[in-house]
Every structure is written in structure tokens, then in C-alpha cells.
Amino acid sequence: MKTPTSTSRVVADRDPQGRRRFLRTSGMTLAAAGLFLAGCADDDDPIMMNETVNLGSGDIGILNYAYALEQLEAAFYAQVLQGDYYASADNEEKDILADLEAHERAHVDFFRAALGSSAIPGLEVDFSSIDFNSRSSVLGTAQVFEDLGVSAYNGAGRLIMNPDYLVVAGKIVSVEARHAAAIRSINIGTPTAFANSDVVDSNGLDVARTPSQVLSMAGSFILTPIDASGLPQ
Amino acid sequence: MKLLKLFNQFESLASAEAAPTTRRAAFGEVGRTLGKAATVALPLAAFLKPTTAFAQTSGNSVIEVLNYALTLEYLEAEFYQMGLDANSLLTGDMRETVALIARHEADHVNFLRTAISGSGGTPIDKPEFDFTAGGMFPTFSDTPTFLVLAQAFEDTGVRAYKGQATSLMGNGDVLTAALQIHSVEARHASEIRRMRDSKGWITGSMNSTGVAAADGVYAGENNVTHLGLDVTTVTQVNRDRVTQAWDEPLTMEAVLEIANPFLA
Numbered sequence: 446m447k448t449p450t451s452t453s454r455v456v457a458d459r460d461p462q463g464r465r466r467f468l469r470t471s472g473m474t475l476a477a478a479g480l481f482l483a484g485c486a487d488d489d490d491p492i493m494m495n496e497t498v499n500l501g502s503g504d505i506g507i508l509n510y511a512y513a514l515e516q517l518e519a520a521f522y523a524q525v526l527q528g529d530y531y532a533s534a535d536n537e538e539k540d541i542l543a544d545l546e547a548h549e550r551a552h553v554d555f556f557r558a559a560l561g562s563s564a565i566p567g568l569e570v571d572f573s574s575i576d577f578n579s580r581s582s583v584l585g586t587a588q589v590f591e592d593l594g595v596s597a598y599n600g601a602g603r604l605i606m607n608p609d610y611l612v613v614a615g616k617i618v619s620v621e622a623r624h625a626a627a628i629r630s631i632n633i634g635t636p637t638a639f640a641n642s643d644v645v646d647s648n649g650l651d652v653a654r655t656p657s658q659v660l661s662m663a664g665s666f667i668l669t670p671i672d673a674s675g676l677p678q
Numbered sequence: 679m680k681l682l683k684l685f686n687q688f689e690s691l692a693s694a695e696a697a698p699t700t701r702r703a704a705f706g707e708v709g710r711t712l713g714k715a716a717t718v719a720l721p722l723a724a725f726l727k728p729t730t731a732f733a734q735t736s737g738n739s740v741i742e743v744l745n746y747a748l749t750l751e752y753l754e755a756e757f758y759q760m761g762l763d764a765n766s767l768l769t770g771d772m773r774e775t776v777a778l779i780a781r782h783e784a785d786h787v788n789f790l791r792t793a794i795s796g797s798g799g800t801p802i803d804k805p806e807f808d809f810t811a812g813g814m815f816p817t818f819s820d821t822p823t824f825l826v827l828a829q830a831f832e833d834t835g836v837r838a839y840k841g842q843a844t845s846l847m848g849n850g851d852v853l854t855a856a857l858q859i860h861s862v863e864a865r866h867a868s869e870i871r872r873m874r875d876s877k878g879w880i881t882g883s884m885n886s887t888g889v890a891a892a893d894g895v896y897a898g899e900n901n902v903t904h905l906g907l908d909v910t911t912v913t914q915v916n917r918d919r920v921t922q923a924w925d926e927p928l929t930m931e932a933v934l935e936i937a938n939p940f941l942a
Contacts, residue, residue, distance in 0.1 A: 540877075541878075544877065544879065544919065544922065547915045547916070547919040547922075547923070548879070548915075548919060548922060548923035549923075550913065550914075550915055551909060551913045551915040551919065551920050551923045552923060554909070554912050554913035554914075554915070555904060555907065555909050555912065555913065557912075558907055558909075558912035559904075559905050559907055595861050598857070598861075599854065599857045599858050599861055600854070602843065602853055602854060602857045603850035603851075603853050603854050605847075606847075608844040608847060609905060610905075611843050611844055611847060612840070612843065612844060612927060613904050613905055613924075615839075615840040615843045615857070615860070615925075615927065616840065616904065616924040616925050616926060616927070617923070617924060617925075618857065618860070618861055618864075619836045619840065619860060619861060619863075619864035619867075619925040620864075620879060620922070620923055620924065620925055621861075622860075622861035622862075622864035622865050622868070623864050623865070623867065623868035623878045623879045623925075624868075624878070624879075625865065625868075626864070626865035626866075626868035626869050626872075626878060627868050627869075627872060627878040630869060630872065635774075636771040636772070636774035636775040636778075637774055637775065637778045639775075639865050639866075639868065639869040640778065640779075640782065640862060640865040640866065640869070641778070644865075645782060645862055645865075647785065648785050648786075648788075648789040649781075649782040649783070649784075649785030649786045649789060649859065649862055650789070650855060650858035650859060650862065651857075651858045651859075651861040651862045651865070652858075653854050653857065653858055
């Protein structure tokens with residue numbers, strides 16, 4: 446059983462079969478994996494730290510961009526569930542966080558499988574700025590991630606060429622917005638927290654951000670360098 | 679018949695656009711189908727079943743989509759405003775929450791009217807609404823009933839915008855704005871659901887309103903297959919939670935069928 450650490454691999458090892466599939470479909474990273482494993486015997490993930498990950502171009506690039514953000518969220522909630530705050534949280538907060546952990550993990554598993562051999566590898570995250578024993582640190586970070594996720598999908602929709610991919614992004618973004626509202630509600634605790642004016646403007650519109658805006662905000666939580674230069678503009 | 683009238687309005691208001699012939703033909707077909715459905719009163723579930731799990735594949739024109747969205751925003755805006763105006767229906771924190779949602783819906787009405795005019799179209803007139811659905815619901819005298827309808831309208835609104843996203847491809851600014859409204863509706867839905875002690879997200883096709891007439895709002899939400907991939911085969915997350923993690927689109931006709939009882 447792994448203990449929570451300030452950095453961890455995003456792709457969890459709960460499913461050995463899934464991992465084998467992942468290894469099979471990520472031939473390009475195997476050489477790097479060998480190097481990584483040689484230097485880090487207590488961790489078996491096939492990802493080399495600090496090796497730049499290229500998201501790719503076109504729709505695949507956008508899907509990998511979404512996959513990267515889902516990885517970040519899933520890794521965060523996985524660690525939340527192992528922290529002291531979660532252990533002592535009330536039932537409502539526990540229910541919400543456990544659901545969010547499961548939803549983001551399902552999104553990650555979906556993108557990895559759907560992208561197949563085009564999927565980026567698991568990213569290295571850095572949560573050293575988060576205190577997983579602190580309610581305000583956990584919920585404050587969750588709020589940032591959920592609102593960021595909503596703005597990312599909102600901004601990326603117009604960059605997608607394949608209608609099926611746009612529909613899938615639409616199916617996920619509204620769930621991220623449901624998450625964001627719930628987290629804001631318990632974190633801030635006011636009757637208008639779920640959608641107040643820092644996320645909904647005077648036209649009643651939510652935030653939309655470009656990939657470069659999103660990646661620069663997410664950057665402090667992701668150790669793996671990401672090359673997003675191929676994404677559509 | 680009310681639906682047919684709305685469809686005809688969406689189309690005629692968009693007639694200034696150079697709409698593709700095939701789309702117009704498909705749209706006429708939808709109108710005829712709906713007219714027939716209203717006349718012979720097909721069971722709602724039977725009518726919705728074949729279409730609920732899929733996005734609209736025949737594209738509607740941008741103006742049609744915007745007028746459709748405007749119609750739904752008119753409905754929500756008036757519903758919430760009437761709730762706020764009703765004597766002692768909404769008090770305390772609940773009133774504050776509803777007041778913010780009401781403001782967003784009014785903002786959406788104004789935004790869409792401006793967007794339609796700016797795109798060379800004519801904003802559809804606000805229809806007359808009957809939020810009691812012919813006396814079926816004590817909507818403005820019973821707070822739980824008001825919240826039930828609020829949940830049904832918000833969860834429907836999320837599905838409605840999602841169902842039109844592909845019709846807006848190629849018009850990046852409009853698509854982005856629609857997505858920005860869509861996620862606000864999802865925030866509303868989450869909050870209203872949680873005020874009713876439901877989860878903020880939808881489990882399976884569970885209609886947690888307690889009103890059977892709203893079953894169509896949740897039809898197809900139990901889908902676990904996306905891009906042809908059954909997600910339950912690639913994750914250890916259980917099926918219920920997989921259904922929660924993806925929301926599903928609704929076609930224009932399915933949404934208007936849900937809204938129909940509230941058109942006066």
C-alpha cells in the first residue's frame with residue numbers, strides 16, 4: 446500500500462490488467478521507462494520524470510489535453526481520500542469527494558482507452574503546495590481544479606473538429622460544472638457560492654479559457670513538461 | 679400543436695439565412711411528427727425513447743438553435759421570477775440562491791436576444807407559460823413543488839444545450855457562448871438538486887424529482903458508452919458512478935416535448 450506523498454504518479458496501479466494494456470499501447474515510452482525504472486526501483490511506472498510530453502495536434506491533441514487535466518484531478522482526489530481531512534470530514538463532504546474521485550478516475554480511464562496508442566503517458570504531479578490534512582487547503586484546491594476544468598472544456602469546444610468528440614466533451618464539462626458548484630457550495634458556504642460573480646459574468650456566462658491559459662494555471666501542479674504547441678488555435 | 683407552432687417559428691425566423699435544403703426538409707419532417715404526436719397523444723416515453731441517447735445529428739441552423747435556447751431561457755427566467763414574486767414561497771438562503779439563478783436566466787435571455795439580432799435573425803417572442811401545467815402542480819404555493827420543477831428545468835436545460843453543440847460547430851464564438859451558458863445551467867442544476875437533498879449529479883436514469891411526469895428528463899442518462907467504448911469495461915469505477923460522470927444530450931424535439939405541458 447502506497448502512502449500519500451507530495452508527488453505521485455497520476456495513473457494509478459489499481460488495475461494490473463489495465464496497466465499491461467497501457468504498457469502495450471505505449472511502445473514509444475518503453476525505452477524511457479527502462480531508464481526510469483533503473484533509476485527508481487521502488488516505483489514501477491513507465492514514465493520518465495521531466496521527459497517532455499507532447500499532446501499532439503488536431504483533435505487528438507485536444508483529447509490529450511483533456512486527458513492531462515483529468516489526470517491532474519484524479520491524482521488530486523486519490524490523494525484527498527488518503528488524507529486526514531477526508532478521514533474526519535462530515536458525511537456530506539465525504540460523499541461528494543468520494544464521488545468526485547470516482548468520476549475523475551472514470552474520465553481518466555475513458556480517455557486512456559479511447560486514445561489508445563495516441564494517449565500521452567501518465568503525468569508526474571506536484572501537490573507539495575497542498576495540505577491534505579487541511580479542509581480549506583483541500584476544498585480550496587478542489588475549487589480551483591473544478592472551475593479550471595469547466596473553463597478548459599468551454600474554451601476547447603471550438604477547437605474540436607469531430608462532432609462525436611465535441612459531444613463527449615459536452616457530456617463531461619457539465620459534470621465538471623456540477624462538481625464545481627457542489628465544491629464551491631461546501632467550501633465557501635454561502636447561498637450564491639455555486640455560481641457567483643467570479644465564475645459567472647454579467648451576461649450569465651461561465652469562464653472559457655484557452656489551452657495555454659489553462660496549462661499555465663495548472664503548471665505549478667504538473668512536474669512533467671508539457672508541449673502543447675501542436676494544439677489547434 | 680403548440681410545439682408545431684414553435685418549430686415553425688424557429689424556422690421562419692431563421693428564413694433569412696441560407697439554410698441547406700436537406701436540413702429544412704428534415705426540420706419539416708420533425709414538425710409533422712410532432713404535430714401528429716400531439717394529436718394522437720402518443721405515450722411520452724414511447725415518443726422519446728429512440729432519440730434520447732443521441733445528439734442531434736441533423737444540424738439546425740444557428741439562428742434556429744439560438745431561438746430554441748431563447749425559448750428555454752424565457753421559460754426559466756419567468757419561472758424563477760414568478761417564484762420570487764410569490765408570497766412567502768422562497769425565504770432565507772433559498773431565496774438568495776433562486777434570486778441569483780433568476781438573474782442568470784434573465785441575463786441569458788438578454789444575451790441571446792442580442793446574439794440573434796447581431797447574427798441577422800429575429801428573436802422569437804416570449805411564449806405564454808403555465809407553470810401549473812393546467813393545474814397539475816401547486817407550483818407557486820408549495821416550495822417543494824417549485825424546487826421539483828426547478829430541478830427538472832435545469833437538468834433539461836443542460837441536456838438541451840448539449841444536444842445542439844454540434845449544430846454550432848464552425849461558428850466558434852456562438853459555440854463558446856453556448857458552452858458558457860451550458861455550464862452555468864449545470865451549476866444551477868447541481869445546486870438545486872443538492873437543495874433537494876439529491877446528489878448534484880444524475881445517477882443512472884433515476885428521476886429524483888418524485889414526479890413521474892419528469893421521467894423523460896432523465897431518459898437515457900444511464901448510458902455508459904461513449905465514442906463506442908463501454909466505459910465500464912475499462913474502469914473499476916462502478917456503473918452508477920460511471921453514469922454520474924457523463925451527462926447526456928437531448929434532441930430539440932425531446933426537450934420541447936418535456937416543455938410542452940408548461941406552454942399555455
